[in-house]
């Protein structure tokens with residue numbers, strides 16, 4: 163019996179019934195594992211033909227296990243006990259969940275916020291090793307973080323080539339430069355896209371160096387290859403993909419909640435996989451990560467566009483007797499949303515399961531799950547802003563205390579709006595009551611300001627609609643694609659701040675503060691070009707401004 167259990171109820175169960183026969187008849191599962199690039203139509207074929215090696219990683223990644231163990235021993239002999247990972251999106255989200263679940267410490271630096279970068283640099287460098295991960299080898303955040311660490315090690319009298327390990331695709335600019343400079347480089351499988359790379363060197367190297375058992379992870383994945391590649395109605399990957407994308411009418415918000423799965427942060431990893439894979443051409447499903455302790459539909463007035471995704475323990479209620487209902491209750495109802503799917507299984511198995519389900523969802527939605535066409539537009543806008551040398555030169559629509567208020571994406575801010583509270587109110591009034599969602603996008607130090615995520619539930623209560631909470635620039639590599647490429651349903655609340663103390667990017671003519679400001683302005687610009695309402699709140703004094711914004715948000 164498979165360690166994976168996927169159960170659907172209500173509209174999600176109807177979706178499974180509706181699509182399973184066809185998926186089995188079309189031999190989608192076996193063709194996927196045979197790397198058939200024609201599964202997503204002609205337009206997707208060329209990209210898919212170079213992106214399907216993830217189906218075989220449970221076996222092909224085995225040689226990495228020994229290599230990682232040897233490297234770990236070497237670093238330990240040099241006194242290393244702290245691992246920092248520099249990388250964005252697919253290059254950091256999997257190690258984050260793997261290490262958190264294994265209970266081993268890993269510092270994930272996926273930000274260009276100067277305060278957050280400085281905090282990572284200032285901790286004990288004498289015991290630190292850094293993994294710099296970038297598939298393309300050209301992601302500006304990762305390159306800037308790498309430069310900062312090279313400089314910091316050098317300043318501390320530590321040879322950076324002894325402490326920095328690079329993970330990248332063969333032949334990337336980072337690969338070539340790092341080898342030339344004498345760094346240790348581990349190449350990843352180039353035929354796997356970033357968000358499908360959990361079981362490549364991107365997921366395994368930082369996790370293994372931090373102390374997670376990566377061999378077990380591969381074992382768990384390998385154990386479910388047979389069931390996931392089987393053209394059978396019981397295939398959990400087909401069932402989950404159908405539940406995610408096959409509801410009619412499409413319930414395009416997936417409200418993730420964890421009911422004691424024991425896997426820490428899986429939804430944050432799945433969020434990128436699903437949002438970046440499906441949110442394009444005006445279609446897609448939006449993952450919404452429910453804050454801990456909150457019911458997923460609580461506060462949502464009309465959840466008829468939502469499916470609840472419950473991550474449950476392998477054993478249902480976790481009491482170890484092996485015979486529980488995985489939905490957590492013997493007579494599990496579909497929940498307030500009328501559509502629910504529950505998922506159980508060990509982490510390694512679930513990584514592969516969600517990848518299969520997302521690929522299946524892509525086929526059902528009729529999109530290419532392997533590209534991210536709208537991410538580049540925000541990157542380009544940020545580059546243009548930096549080249550022009552300024553990011554927030556546009557005049558604010560109004561200033562309220564320590565908060566500059568700018569409205570973009572239409573003429574929705576009334577002229578009589580005289581303060582922050584009125585501007586927030588005006589933005590929220592743009593939400594469609596039955597299909598809309600609010601995205602909160604905070605470009606601040608996500609460790610120091612972790613408590614701001616409480617805004618999410620307050621805003622659900624206030625608006626009656628699903629709310630996503632993303633830290634910039636991290637979310638740009640995740641839900642960022644969906645916000646720009648998915649259905650035009652979102653309204654956006656962006657928060658930026660003047661850094662307490664800026665930090666130069668070594669060897670570049672810009673600072674981290676200028677960089678993150680350009681990223682925020684670039685993303686807002688692209689959203690506005692798509693006609694989406696964006697309220698930009700810039701804190702000229704972070705502490706005072708945050709107090710004001712909290713007041714306006716919490717009402």
Ligand SMILES: O=P(O)(O)OC[C@H]1O[C@](O)(CO)[C@@H](O)[C@@H]1O
Nearest residue numbers: 251252253296297298301356639
């Ligand atoms: O590993 P890279 O090439 O630095 O990219 C990081 C992330 O940026 C994206 O390419 C685009 O956001 C993601 O798909 C990817 O995971």
